[in-house]
Amino acid sequence: MSINQILAPVQDELQQVEARLRQAVQVEYVPLANVFELLIGSGGKRIRPALSILATKFHPTKSEEMFTLAISTELVHAATLIHDDLIDKSSVRRGSPTINSRWSGTATVLAGDFLLARAADIAASIENFRVMRIFARTLMTICEGEIRQDFARAQWPPDRAEYYRHIESKTASLFVAATEGGAILSGAPENEIAALRAYGRNLGMAFQMVDDILDFTADESKLGKPVGSDLRQGTFTLPVFYYLEQDAHARALGDFASVDIERLIDAIRNSPAIAAAKAEAQRAAQTARDALAIFADNIYRRALFDLANYVIERTL
């Protein structure tokens, strides 16, 4: 199933999200307005808005608050893309030149900050303290994750627990803000809030694991950066841990400083580590699906269920 088919039950809302996102990044200052329009206008799957909206659908919800949450989560996501591209030195994103390829490092980070602040500003119109607290905590978690990533590069031996912490703070935390936040806004009972929280967390973990696998296996033309760029930057992701685990020879290499990086990336891509990493992502997606068991079957539950398949099967 395509992402559009999966999200058909909320396609009207997602169209409104597009219009509202464009409005949210209209700023007076022209250079800033231009880069935001490019970033927001060039698309993206809008998974976080979709999750925010779907999570509200099990109970009647004020649509204004639902949209506010949806837009806030996407703006935070856009901000982290800006920062990630800088940290990863990526030059292309969604077919357009990245901000960091045109602006100084400082200006790039400040542009990301501005979007974070805009997201916080928009979120502040949600009159729900619990959602606002989750949202603020998420911002902090993401910032701390970015700093850890910037510092943790190329530490040897790589720390698998640190990898999970990292993808949790970088990706899963915002998925949780979307699903738990949506559930709270809908006035769902606590067991449903917990279920949608668990769904969001595990879906987010699966999503990032697949992203990290695709960094090894996808087409460079689709990636917009060289294959294996995480490893080139000294960031160790799930496939690397499986590769080290499965291959005594690889472990014997010691740190990767002295190896031929092209050959190493090639070796990992063609090793059983890829399948093992994908199996782990599938288990996380299954845990996400299992969390939906308490909901009666309907089109929204089915969309959430199918999204968990989609994040595993997607090719980017």
Add this chain to the structure above:
Amino acid sequence: MSINQILAPVQDELQQVEARLRQAVQVEYVPLANVFELLIGSGGKRIRPALSILATKFHPTKSEEMFTLAISTELVHAATLIHDDLIDKSSVRRGSPTINSRWSGTATVLAGDFLLARAADIAASIENFRVMRIFARTLMTICEGEIRQDFARAQWPPDRAEYYRHIESKTASLFVAATEGGAILSGAPENEIAALRAYGRNLGMAFQMVDDILDFTADESKLGKPVGSDLRQGTFTLPVFYYLEQDAHARALGDFASVDIERLIDAIRNSPAIAAAKAEAQRAAQTARDALAIFADNIYRRALFDLANYVIERTL
């Protein structure tokens, strides 16, 4: 009067602020914890917490919310210091090496971001939507101001309206968050909220104007950076506008690209522009004091009044 004498009526609260600030910047991640401890531990005048606290004192206020506002504003201030030092390439702050002198630009901005996010997280425990909205809006204003500053450097002719916009977003907005926020938390009537808002805005404008004057007139040993460093960075501040206005010869120089910067800084420092700039700061401080007229005389009003003298008279 010394700042300690002025703030004597809230000295117990300010001592608690110190303890709470140290607690607020305790983070698990050691490198980050170290730089925050250094930044927060090395002092500062705590003017924003003092304003937050004083602004609550005209009506009975829950002390927990008062402290939360006080700490949030100081954390935002600390975050902007981190970003400012990077943008200005300063190497010393409060007698300690700056973060940017030890970390990469990206890591430095992310450390500032983390403090902003922490501030937002702490502010989110204030159960008052209006204060939270002011706080979120302030974060956005500050971020936009930082971006404008980073881009507006060395544009010729310099734009005086842009200067006022800049110091409003950079400094006055956070003073307003402190005073207006405090007034709202205290349950003050709207006319008092408006008065404390006007006080905070004008005090903040005066404060930044004096900062910009001191950049020309203070001791380099106190500044921790060369005299005239704003101008060296291509940032035009109030003394420069008066200098250009008063000196036809200076205007005839065209942009400053070809002039001897040391001689120019010296010329500005010894020109009537300094006194003219200070007179403007004094007028702003007077407007701040005038806004206090609606309050009955008490020790808190007197402290706010004296603070408006202090920001003009201070030597750093």
